[in-house]
Amino acid sequence: MRSEVRWSCARCEVSAGQIDDRPSPLPPTWTTSGGLAYCLSCSRARAADEAMELLPETITGEARAKLRRKALIRFEISRSPDSANRVIASACRTSTMAVAAVRDEIDIPLSTGAAPADN
Numbered sequence: 001m002r003s004e005v006r007w008s009c010a011r012c013e014v015s016a017g018q019i020d021d022r023p024s025p026l027p028p029t030w031t032t033s034g035g036l037a038y039c040l041s042c043s044r045a046r047a048a049d050e051a052m053e054l055l056p057e058t059i060t061g062e063a064r065a066k067l068r069r070k071a072l073i074r075f076e077i078s079r080s081p082d083s084a085n086r087v088i089a090s091a092c093r094t095s096t097m098a099v100a101a102v103r104d105e106i107d108i109p110l111s112t113g114a115a116p117a118d119n
């Protein structure tokens with residue numbers, strides 16, 4: 001894995017690195033795409049934006065917002081499949097019900113070692 005003294009986000013320019021200026025691997029919450037690094041909140045936004053680009057323009061308003069939220073949940077689940085639904089729900093500012101529904105849809109169940117979901 002690539003190491004950098006400072007990682008800086010290609011989208012919002014926030015940066016991350018070790019205090020002592022030694023090269024470090026990509027922060028665990030960051031993602032890379034096409035050689036560029038993105039912080040967690042930009043990674044989320046990018047995942048949602050990408051999903052929006054695939055939607056036909058006829059889908060607007062509330063339906064679009066709903067699908068955007070879903071894309072965000074999907075991103076968050078695939079990023080940390082072992083997180084409890086309520087953790088993902090709070091990261092995406094949504095309900096645990098919504099997270100559970102998306103989880104069913106994309107078929108990434110909580111691993112059996114994780115704490116039981118609160119439902």
Ligand SMILES: [Zn+2]
Pocket residue numbers: 009010011012013014038039040041042043
């Ligand atoms: Zn960023």
